[in-house]
Amino acid sequence: MAATTSATSYKFALERLLQAPEIDWHEAAELVSQIARDSSELTLRQAASQALPIFRAAATSLTDDGTDDAARRRLLVVLDVLIELTAPRFGRRGIKPKPLSPDQHARKLLGLPIDGPLSGAEIHGAFRRAAKLMHPDMGGSAEAFRELAAAQDVLLKTTCA
Secondary structure: OHHHHHHHHHHHHHHHHHHOOOOOHHHHHHHHHHHHHHOOOHHHHHHHHHHHHHHHHHHOOOOOHHHHHHHHHHHHHHHHHHHHHHOOOOOOOOOOOOOOOHHHHHHHHHOOOOOOOOOHHHHHHHHHHHHHHHOHHHOOOHHHHHHHHHHHHHHHHHHHO
């Protein structure tokens, strides 16, 4: 929760900088260097670290419009990362998919549809196609080929039963 709180405070500070009529690049450089030092998020640290040189260049009194524009774009990139980190997460994101049944796993190995009826000919054809790639003589591993053969056996037993 502390990382989210600091990300939120960083976001508000960057938004405040962007709303000013003239951006204080010294303050922006200090804030972004603090983000690069203290953040636990890798993406945010990288965005902040990459933005530091252009902020330091924009902080000098001898800058042109191109430098200011580039610095503003970098500031927006850092802000976009912060917005992504602080946005609420809804739905089923982050939930691991349920494990496949042995039958479904065998179908996946052979490249067959996960659900639906199968004929013996479909299973055999799928095995032949997959075996051409996985056979040890064709550069595949013996372990993977044995897994394919076991998958074919599982599907043929459930189809014939």
